Amino acid sequence: xxxxxxxxxxxxxxxxxxxxxxxxxxxxxxxxxxxxxxxxxxxxxxxxxxxxxxxxxxxxxxxxxxxxxxxxxxxxxxxxxxxxxxxxxxxxxxxxxxxxxxxxxxxxxxxxxxxxxxxxxxxxxxxxxxxxxxxxxxxxxxxxxxxxxxxxxxxxxxxxxxxxxxxxxxxxxxxxxxxxxxxxxxxxxxxxxxxxxxxxxxxxxxxxxx
Amino acid sequence: xxxxxxxxxxxxxxxxxxxxxxxxxxxxxxxxxxxxxxxxxxxxxxxxxxxxxxxxxxxxxxxxxxxxxxxxxxxxxxxxxxxxxxxxxxxxxxxxxxxxxxxxxxxxxxxxxxxxxxxxxxxxxxxxxxxxxxxxxxxxxxxxxxxxxxxxxxxxxxxxxxxxxxxxxxxxxxxxxxxxxxxxxxxxxxxxxxxxxxxxxxxxxxxxxxxxxxxxxxxxxxxxxxxxxxxxxxxxxxxxxxxxxxxxxxxxxxxxxxxxxxxxxxxxxxxxxxxxxxxxxxxxxxxxxxxxxxxxxxxxxxxxxxxxxxxxxxxxxxxxxxxxxxxxxxxxxxxxxxxxxxxxxxxxxxxxxxxxxxxxxxxxxxxxxxxxxxxxxxxxxxxxxxxxxxxxxxxxxxxxxxxxxxxxxxxxxxxxxxxxxxxxxxxx
Ligand SMILES: [Cu+2]
Numbered sequence: 273x274x275x276x277x278x279x280x281x282x283x284x285x286x287x288x289x290x291x292x293x294x295x296x297x298x299x300x301x302x303x304x305x306x307x308x309x310x311x312x313x314x315x316x317x318x319x320x321x322x323x324x325x326x327x328x329x330x331x332x333x334x335x336x337x338x339x340x341x342x343x344x345x346x347x348x349x350x351x352x353x354x355x356x357x358x359x360x361x362x363x364x365x366x367x368x369x370x371x372x373x374x375x376x377x378x379x380x381x382x383x384x385x386x387x388x389x390x391x392x393x394x395x396x397x398x399x400x401x402x403x404x405x406x407x408x409x410x411x412x413x414x415x416x417x418x419x420x421x422x423x424x425x426x427x428x429x430x431x432x433x434x435x436x437x438x439x440x441x442x443x444x445x446x447x448x449x450x451x452x453x454x455x456x457x458x459x460x461x462x463x464x465x466x467x468x469x470x471x472x473x474x475x476x477x478x479x480x481x482x
Numbered sequence: 483x484x485x486x487x488x489x490x491x492x493x494x495x496x497x498x499x500x501x502x503x504x505x506x507x508x509x510x511x512x513x514x515x516x517x518x519x520x521x522x523x524x525x526x527x528x529x530x531x532x533x534x535x536x537x538x539x540x541x542x543x544x545x546x547x548x549x550x551x552x553x554x555x556x557x558x559x560x561x562x563x564x565x566x567x568x569x570x571x572x573x574x575x576x577x578x579x580x581x582x583x584x585x586x587x588x589x590x591x592x593x594x595x596x597x598x599x600x601x602x603x604x605x606x607x608x609x610x611x612x613x614x615x616x617x618x619x620x621x622x623x624x625x626x627x628x629x630x631x632x633x634x635x636x637x638x639x640x641x642x643x644x645x646x647x648x649x650x651x652x653x654x655x656x657x658x659x660x661x662x663x664x665x666x667x668x669x670x671x672x673x674x675x676x677x678x679x680x681x682x683x684x685x686x687x688x689x690x691x692x693x694x695x696x697x698x699x700x701x702x703x704x705x706x707x708x709x710x711x712x713x714x715x716x717x718x719x720x721x722x723x724x725x726x727x728x729x730x731x732x733x734x735x736x737x738x739x740x741x742x743x744x745x746x747x748x749x750x751x752x753x754x755x756x757x758x759x760x761x762x763x764x765x766x767x768x769x770x771x772x773x774x775x776x777x778x779x780x781x782x783x784x785x786x787x788x789x790x791x792x793x794x795x796x797x798x799x800x801x802x803x804x805x806x807x808x809x810x811x812x813x814x815x816x817x818x819x820x821x822x823x824x825x826x827x828x829x830x831x832x833x834x835x836x837x838x839x840x841x842x843x844x845x846x847x848x849x850x851x852x853x854x855x856x857x858x859x860x861x862x863x864x865x866x867x868x869x870x871x872x873x874x875x876x877x878x879x880x881x882x883x884x885x886x887x888x889x890x891x892x893x894x895x896x897x898x899x900x901x902x903x904x905x906x907x908x909x910x
Contacts, residue, residue, distance in 0.1 A: 362516045365571065367599045376599050378509055378571050381516075401571075401599050447660075447736075473660060474738035474775065 292461035293431040296417075299465070300425045300441060302472045307425030310345040311443040311470070315417035315429050315459075318436040325349075326416045333357065334398065334408055336364045341398055341408030345444070350393050350414045357385035365401040372396050372412060395442070395451075407476075409444055434461040447471040509571040517567050521625050524906040525559035525583070525632075528552045531899030535683050536584040536690070538699035538713065540888050540897070542857075542881045544584060544633070544688035547899050557583040559905065560689075562590075564624040572598045576611075576624055580691060588693035591626070591646070604656040612648050612694060612718065615668065615728055617641050617744050619771050619783045620813070628689055630783075630825040631863040632877040632905045635811040636685040637769070637787045637829075644680060644717050645746065646692045647673035647726065660736035667729050673748050674721040677765035677791030678711075681805050684855040684885050685831040692717040702890040707802065710794070712759035722754035722762040739774040752792050752801065765791040767807070779817045786810040800837035805853055807833045821868075827861040831883075857883030875905040 296315060300308040326349035335342045337359040348354055356366055356377060363379040366386075372394025377386045379402075390396065390412040400406035411418075417429045437459055442452040453470065511517055531547035533539035541547060545555050562580040569575060578591040593611025600606075614626055618638035622629045626642075634642065647670035655664040682700045692698075697714040726748035734740040747766040754762040767789025774782045787809050794802025811829030818824055835853040859881035866874045882898040889895070 363511070363568075365599070369600050369602050374601075379511070379568065399600070401597060473736035476662060476734065476736075 292434045294434050294459050294461055294463040296429045296432045296439075296459055296463060297465045298421075298427045298429075298439070298441070298468060300421050300427075300443075300468050300470060303469060307421075307423065308443060308470060308472065309421050309423050309425060310343075311421040311425070311427075311441055311446075312345060312347060312411050313419055313421065313427040313429065314413055314415055314440045314442075315432050316415050316438045316440070317417075317433045317459075318438070319433065321415075321433075324416075326414070328418070334410065336360055336366070336400070336406070339403050339406060341406055343408075345409045345411065345420050347411045347413060347418050347420060348390055349416075350412055351389070351391055352412070353387045353389050354410060355385050355387045358382055362402075364403065364406070366398060367401055368396050368398050368410075370394065370396045373410075397444075407444075411442070432459055434459050439466065441468055441470065443470065443472065445472045445475055447473050509568065511568040513567070518563065518565055519624055520563045520910045521560065521627065522558065522908045523560035523562075524908070525557050525903060526554070527557070527901060527903045528554045529899065529901040532893070532897055534584070535679075535686055535701065536688075536699065538701055540683065540701050540885065540891060540893070541899065542684075542686045542859075542883060542897075543879070543899055543901050544690060545901070547901075559583050562625045562627075566624055569594075572596055576613075578624060578626070580625075582690055585690055585693050586696040588696050590691050590694065592694075604654065607653045607655075608651065609653075610650040612646065612672070613651070614641065614646055615649065615651070615744070615746070616666065616730060616742075617645065617769050617771075617785075619773050619785060626691065627907070630813065630815045630823065630865065631827060631861055632875045632903050633687050633689055633861060633879055633901075635785065635809070635813070635827060635829050636687050636831045636857075636859065637785050637809045637811060639686055639688050639690075640680055640809075642689070642691045643686075643698060644676045644678070644692065645673065646694075646718060647671065647728075647748075648718075648720075649728075653730075662732075662734040664732040665730070666732075668727060670726050670728065670748070671724075672718050672720045673726060674750055674754075674762040675715055675717060675719050675760055676748055677763040677793070677805075678715040678761070679717075680807055680833070681791055681793070681803055681853055682707075682711075682715075682887075684833055684853070684883065684887075685807075685809060685857060687859055687861075687879065687881055694718045701887075704887070704890060710755070710759060710802075711761065714758075716758075716760055719756070719760050721756055721760060722751040724749045724751055724762075726750075738776070739772060742771045744769040744771070746789075750793075753795055761793050763791055763793045763803075765789065781815050783813040783815070784811065797837075802837065803853075804836040805833055806836065807831075821866055823865040823867075825861075825863045825865070827863075828858070829860075830858045832856045852886040855883060855885040855887075857881065857885075871909050873907045875903070875907070877901075877903045877905070879903070 298313050300311045332348045332352050332354045367376040372392045373396045393412045396410040398408035417432050419427045421427045439455045527545045529545045529547040532541035533546045534541040564578040574595045579589050581587040593613040596608040620634045649668045649670035651668035653666040697716050700713050728746040730744045732742040750762040750764040752764045769787045771785045792804050809831035813827040815825040833855040861879045863877040879901045884896045
């Protein structure tokens, strides 16, 4: 490595490394004033990031229980293996036709599990070919700053680098292109709180199926 | 008795024709515990008014009324079982039988379902066999049980008793933007007598389902029609060689509501009959439905049905039987807490006889032959889910109707009935 390229490397590192880590809190409400849970908030800093393996604190697992996917929305880093344990007394037939990961897990019974590797980023909608009412989502991301909102509609992304970034908020029933809104923000070194109002459409009614 | 044999043969042909050729054995599940669903319906009813149509009278309800007093009846109203084997990952079958109080034990439905894994947002499903077309918004599941009340509306009571064909049905579903669409088309047979019970008895409110090999009793028939027409009507019968069809469109805009439109026509030739005086009726109807979830707790359902049924030869003035029928209901249901649900329903029904002086009957008793009817009913129900396998229902129902043909039983044309029911449903 020449002197010149070594210098460039150091400069790049200086710019890339977070000068300051900030906490970014986002609260999401619907136009009718209700807290929106299960909204996925991701922050993509504009400056290049030092590559590091991304780990989230929650399990990479979608359980089938009471004829539902639990959790309804799961965020995982790109390249993760997600397990799909069945806790129901009946079999399920889990599938997705989403372009980020089309797959199909043929029938398996109680207390059995299968796993799927999600190698592309994107939204993967889950369904069950036996129970039309079963709906779930796996969100595959390549940023460590990602989290879904809790019952109070709030998310805190900790240790985000100060500086310009793209903030994205996605919800399966959001009335917006790709069910997502996007904002360019500058994260101040002291952290910030961002309030977002989104328009939701009613969840599709799967209560009846023959 | 040619009919059951024909039916068995038709089901057999379907089985051979459509059974999956390539078997993924790991996906086959013929007799595991989860292929069986069963249900017991323990009922206590208290009813006033007429004797039930089940016994060949004009009563509008499932159980006999005690006239001006209350008749109390405990019963095992229904013992039902469904077997749903999985034949491959895309093919399954449903065989559904019931022992209903008032009807002989019988097969209710028997059909195959083909449902391949969706490869895109367009989904496909096919069903073939003896089945209930998707008309009722009040029934659910393999056992086709009512969801909100014990007793379904007059519209869906009639579907339960006379709209059960042997059909080959295909459905395509697909979202377009935020809107979800579905289209169903089917051809069918074995529903040639559809309209018989509705014509001679009128509308009714009950949760009985059409037996497959057995019959419904009809109320007394007038002097003309009792010659050619049996007092028993077999709801699943192939009489003429015409194939009927039905179609359904559904639209779910992103407002929490689903709208559907259904059309049925059995294309009966009207004049073919079996040796046991079962006729090939020409019956057609439209049904429109709305299912609207106002929020997490409150849901509104409504259906409107309008149709016409014809049978027999042309007399001096009209064909023997030419009757219009129509009914509508609106149902509102509200969840209370985690386990309870309160439901109310209001409905109206009517029939109009376009052939009251039909055939050779013109010289006899005109009034007796007029099958004109007007009526309404009000139902309130409370459901409590006790465990995932047990539910308790309470229901109060009042039905009032004017029917000219009650002259045939020498009873007043106007009749009202009130019924209180408790139902304990145990499933396994
Ligand atoms: Cu399932």
